[in-house]
Amino acid sequence: MPFSTVYSSDAPSREEVDAWQEPAVLEFGTNWCGYCQAAQPAIAQAFAGHESVRHVKVEDGKGRPLGRSFAVKLWPTLIFLDQGREVARLVRPADPGAITDALTLVDRPHL
Template identity: 60%
Template sequence: MKTRYTPEAPQRAEVDALRGAAMLEFGANWCGHCMAAQAPLEQAYAGHDSVAHYKVEDGPGRPLGRSFRVKLWPTMIFLRDGQEVARLVRPLKASDIAAAFAQIDPPA
């Protein structure tokens, strides 16, 4: 699991071409809502190490966030083979995040 939002983001075409399970997390390192979501995310992410995690620093003019219509932080988008399967905005419960992970990375 990534722990810091980074300004480097993949291009939308790269995201659309992803194979397997992935999660895009849009936010900012200084965002209080983003910080509050980290403990439940860490708890829910356990056991989903095969899910690619992209922690994308978002803001005005950031094309990837705009292409996904991100308006509030954090926004977590759960993808399967480049297609959005689930989206959570400002989640605070590990159970909600775990349910979204289960949609893209079902237990074995």
């Protein structure tokens, strides 16, 4: 799956996210957020080699139900999902290694 580069205002519902079977990362933030922009090189670097992981950038803010359902407080927040369940969370990540470590929790063969 291609790496997403723009936060989308068209977010899936929590029910849709919970039903995902493939490995996924929800990235909450906004296109104008300085912290979000600064984190993009590390996030892109970590995602190289993890093309099977669904990456969904969700525009977050007041009244946005998906971010509220995950109790997102700061941007960017990356939520790593294995079969729709949260297995890791990183807030304002700057280290590609930490992101890669979290990706390996979801990007593995399921037996």
